[in-house]
Amino acid sequence: MKEIKIFCPGTIANISCGFDVMGVALDSVGDEMVIKKVATKGVKITELTGQHLPKDTHLNVAGVAGLALLAESDYDGGFEIKIHKKIKAGSGIGSSAASSSGAVWGMNKLLGNPFSKLQLVKFAMEGERLASGVAHADNVAPALFGGFTLIRSYEPLDIVQIPSPSQLFATVIHPQIEIKTSDSRKILKTSLSLEDGIKQWGNVGGLVAGLFMDDYDLISRSLVDHIVEPIRSMLIPGFDKIKSSAIESGALGCGISGSGPSIFALSQGKENAEKVRHSMKTVYQKIGIEYDVHVSPINIEGIKVI
Amino acid sequence: MKEIKIFCPGTIANISCGFDVMGVALDSVGDEMVIKKVATKGVKITELTGQHLPKDTHLNVAGVAGLALLAESDYDGGFEIKIHKKIKAGSGIGSSAASSSGAVWGMNKLLGNPFSKLQLVKFAMEGERLASGVAHADNVAPALFGGFTLIRSYEPLDIVQIPSPSQLFATVIHPQIEIKTSDSRKILKTSLSLEDGIKQWGNVGGLVAGLFMDDYDLISRSLVDHIVEPIRSMLIPGFDKIKSSAIESGALGCGISGSGPSIFALSQGKENAEKVRHSMKTVYQKIGIEYDVHVSPINIEGIKVI
Numbered sequence: 001m002k003e004i005k006i007f008c009p010g011t012i013a014n015i016s017c018g019f020d021v022m023g024v025a026l027d028s029v030g031d032e033m034v035i036k037k038v039a040t041k042g043v044k045i046t047e048l049t050g051q052h053l054p055k056d057t058h059l060n061v062a063g064v065a066g067l068a069l070l071a072e073s074d075y076d077g078g079f080e081i082k083i084h085k086k087i088k089a090g091s092g093i094g095s096s097a098a099s100s101s102g103a104v105w106g107m108n109k110l111l112g113n114p115f116s117k118l119q120l121v122k123f124a125m126e127g128e129r130l131a132s133g134v135a136h137a138d139n140v141a142p143a144l145f146g147g148f149t150l151i152r153s154y155e156p157l158d159i160v161q162i163p164s165p166s167q168l169f170a171t172v173i174h175p176q177i178e179i180k181t182s183d184s185r186k187i188l189k190t191s192l193s194l195e196d197g198i199k200q201w202g203n204v205g206g207l208v209a210g211l212f213m214d215d216y217d218l219i220s221r222s223l224v225d226h227i228v229e230p231i232r233s234m235l236i237p238g239f240d241k242i243k244s245s246a247i248e249s250g251a252l253g254c255g256i257s258g259s260g261p262s263i264f265a266l267s268q269g270k271e272n273a274e275k276v277r278h279s280m281k282t283v284y285q286k287i288g289i290e291y292d293v294h295v296s297p298i299n300i301e302g303i304k305v306i
Numbered sequence: 307m308k309e310i311k312i313f314c315p316g317t318i319a320n321i322s323c324g325f326d327v328m329g330v331a332l333d334s335v336g337d338e339m340v341i342k343k344v345a346t347k348g349v350k351i352t353e354l355t356g357q358h359l360p361k362d363t364h365l366n367v368a369g370v371a372g373l374a375l376l377a378e379s380d381y382d383g384g385f386e387i388k389i390h391k392k393i394k395a396g397s398g399i400g401s402s403a404a405s406s407s408g409a410v411w412g413m414n415k416l417l418g419n420p421f422s423k424l425q426l427v428k429f430a431m432e433g434e435r436l437a438s439g440v441a442h443a444d445n446v447a448p449a450l451f452g453g454f455t456l457i458r459s460y461e462p463l464d465i466v467q468i469p470s471p472s473q474l475f476a477t478v479i480h481p482q483i484e485i486k487t488s489d490s491r492k493i494l495k496t497s498l499s500l501e502d503g504i505k506q507w508g509n510v511g512g513l514v515a516g517l518f519m520d521d522y523d524l525i526s527r528s529l530v531d532h533i534v535e536p537i538r539s540m541l542i543p544g545f546d547k548i549k550s551s552a553i554e555s556g557a558l559g560c561g562i563s564g565s566g567p568s569i570f571a572l573s574q575g576k577e578n579a580e581k582v583r584h585s586m587k588t589v590y591q592k593i594g595i596e597y598d599v600h601v602s603p604i605n606i607e608g609i610k611v612i
Contacts, residue, residue, distance in 0.1 A: 021508040152512035153505065158527060160515050191497050197533070199459065201507040202327040206458035208511045209466050212518040221464060227503070 001110060003036040007306045008102035009146075009299045010087045011094035012170060012264045013138035016225040016255040017203035021151045022162075023094075023142035026170055027299035031098045032306065033062070034082040035106030042078045043067055043103070050085030051095075061127030065100035068126040069107055073114065079107050088292070091174045092262035097139030100127025105144060105303040117144050118159060134185070139258065146302030148211055164298040165214040169273035171251070173242065173280045174262040176290035179235050184259035187231055196226045216252060216268045223253025223266065236261045241283045249279040270295065309342040310415060313612045314408035315452075315605045316393045317400035318476060318570045319444035322531040322561040323509035327457045329400075329448035332476055333605035337404045338612065339368070340388040341412030348384045349373055349409070356391030357401075367433030371406035374429040375413055379420065385413050394598070397480045398568035403445030406433025411450060411609040423450050424465060440491070445564065452608030454517055470604040471520040475579035477557070479548065479586045480568040482596035485541050490565035493537055502532045522558055522574045529559025529572065542567045547589045555585040576601065 010029035015022045031050075038044075043066035045055040057063030062081055070078070081103055087095040104123040108115045115123075124140035141149040141159050148162040192200075206222030209215070233239040233256060242263050246254040250272045251265035265280070267273040273295045284291045316335035321328045337356075344350075349372035351361040363369030368387055376384070387409055393401040410429040414421045421429075430446035447455040447465050454468040498506075512528035515521070539545040539562060548569050552560040556578045557571035571586070573579040579601045590597045 018507070018511070020504045021511060150508065150511045150515060152508045152524075152528060158512070160512055160524060162511075162515060188500065190501075191499050192503055193497050194494065194533075195496075197498055197503045197506065198326045200503065201324070201510040202456065202458045204507040204511045205324070205327060205456045205468075205514045206464070206466055208514040209456060209468060209518070212515070218458075218466060222458060227500075 003034065004106055004109060005032065005034045005306050006102055006106050007304050008033055008098035009143055009302065011097055011139040011142045012172065013094065013258040014228070014256065015207070016223040016229065016253055017200055017207055018150070019225065019228045020136065020138060021204070022148065022207070023138045024148045024164070024170070025142040025146050025299040025302055026093070026172070026294070026296040028296040029087060029093060029172065029294045031086050031102065032084040033099070033102040033106060035103065035110060036080045037110045038078050038080050040078045041076065043070065044078065044080050045083060046080045047082035048085070051089050053085070053089060061096045061131050062099040062103035064130045065124045065127035066103040066107055068123040069104045069115065073111065075111055088174065090178050092256070092258040092260045093172055093174070094139035094143060094258065096127060096131035097124065097143050100124040101140045101143035102303055118157060120144050121159060122157060142302070144302050147298060147300040150208065162208055162211045164300050165211060165216065167216070167268050168298050169267050169270050170296050170298065171246070171265045171267065171273045171276045171280060171293065172257055172262050172296070173284065173291050173293040175237055175284060177237065177261050179259065179261045184232055184235065187235070188228060189231065192227050199226050219266070220252035223255065225255055229255055232256050232260055236263065237289055238283055238287050239263060242280050245279040245283050246276045249275045251276045307416060309340065310412055310611050311338065311340045312408055312412050313610050314339055314404035315449055315608065317403055317445040317448045318478065319400065319564040320534070320562065321513070322529040322535065322559055323506055323513055324456070325531065325534045326442065326444055327510070328454065328513070329444045330454045330476070331448040331452050331605040331608055332399070332478070332600070332602040334602040335393060335399060335478065335600045337392050337408065338390040339405070339408040339412060341409065341416060342386045343416045344384050344386050346384045347382065349376065350384065350386050351389065352386045353388035354391070355389070357395050359391070359395060367402045367437050368405040368409035370436045371430045371433035372409040372413055374432040375410045375421065379417065381417055394480065396484050398485070398562070398564040398566045399478055399480070400445035400449060400564065402433060402437035403430065403449050406430040407446045407449035408609055424463060426450050427465060428463060448608070450608050453604060453606040456514065468514055468517045470606050471517060471522065473522070473574050474604050475573050475576050476602050476604065477552070477571045477573065477579045477582045477586060477599065478563055478568050478602070479590065479597050479599040481543055481590060483543065483567050485565065485567045490538055490541065493541070494534060495537065498533050505532050525572070526558035529561065531561055535561055538562050538566055542569065543595055544589055544593050545569060548586050551585040551589050552582045555581045557582045
């Protein structure tokens, strides 16, 4: 095998209570990439469609992540990468993570899988460092592992796969405004009250338990964020209205996808997720904000050959 | 049925990362109580052995919890309670919770179980309010539900049962010093860094996932507390030595039981738990501190008729 074409899923990081630790992969939102093994050393981005992003290896997240892998590999050739972006950069559903994870997953596959998924996460995190200044894993972990992931710890990196109840669907609406991840981190407070902390880890425990038990009510009760959402939501136009309309339409919960501006909702069943899509887009239509909106099952396998 | 004799388990609250939200019930450490239905209204403590504690209904946690139940009941008689304390008051393994939970569980049983376990937790919390000034549930929840419990939220009260891997054993050592729960709360900082918060909810998620998956390594990696233990452990003589000796002897983790001074360790298998017992008591023998030490399986049913 010299060349593969892969699907690289969009991802929702944080999932309300799980700030910086939880993420989930989407199935019907994602990029396509073609990775080719070549004799020439290094990583070359030969094609990039769908978004205006740099093709220079050192300025492209897929390039940087790929180089991180090559630095640890004894393979003495290189790779050419074609990236077809369908996830908009800056949307908050893991656009950079899809590219950096896709690059290292595809390269690893073509090399006969010498690296573990955990190692691939570390390589892909270098792409995230380029994109946002922080080598975070909350999008690359679900992109590479699939389903729900918990980053228990960064030092050492410890990623836990959490089961995905089969009837869980995501609705994601992306208002066409730009928030840089780095700006969105700057506005966060660097401390919190012990009282809010206790609520947050109670909810993280509840969310993880709910996912294990297919307990949609418990998942719903746990999708609460007392710490980050109240601050970050101020950057997102119409957030409160979108959230209340999603909940009224039957969503289990609703919150900011990653650092925004996309807003996600989780629902039990596709029909509910479609109702939520309708109610969310109605809000933005009334306010007059341009948007994209997607309904997606949970992607339980992560990146895959297509 | 007019009278029952019951076992009321000791409990470990917090379990390292799960401050104020997690707890677990013990099987071989606990009180005995005899609850009797009588015609005379109210709750009367007719016997109290093993500890010097007030028998006046309004000054006794079992009495106060029992009155909270009676206030919500249409039963027009009363109860007499005999309490045989085996758990030392102030030990940090839920002595007051065993009595208050036992009272309401036994009374509910004799009335034909009109109240749910969640309601019983609320009544028993009134006993905790008397004992420590705070109506907390982290000992009464595991005493009443058995096994591991997660308090996802207090408002509204939401308790989640978490599975208990069958090979999990607890070792608990109680240095004979007194720390009041109220004092132990006062020294806590009322805020924490966002960075520490993220670590803590990562670990809570990991602990819950590890318990669901019988993943002893993950449980072990998650038994970390960056927030409370570093402060509270200063009140407990020899804590660091006890902890390091427990870990060296093979414990999955070790921390403060509730607000202390007892120290707990969790181990995989009884043999390991016994090794940990030996290493812990050796430390206190060298320092010259009086102690009690117990090894116990996890109690998965909570309070039970004996």
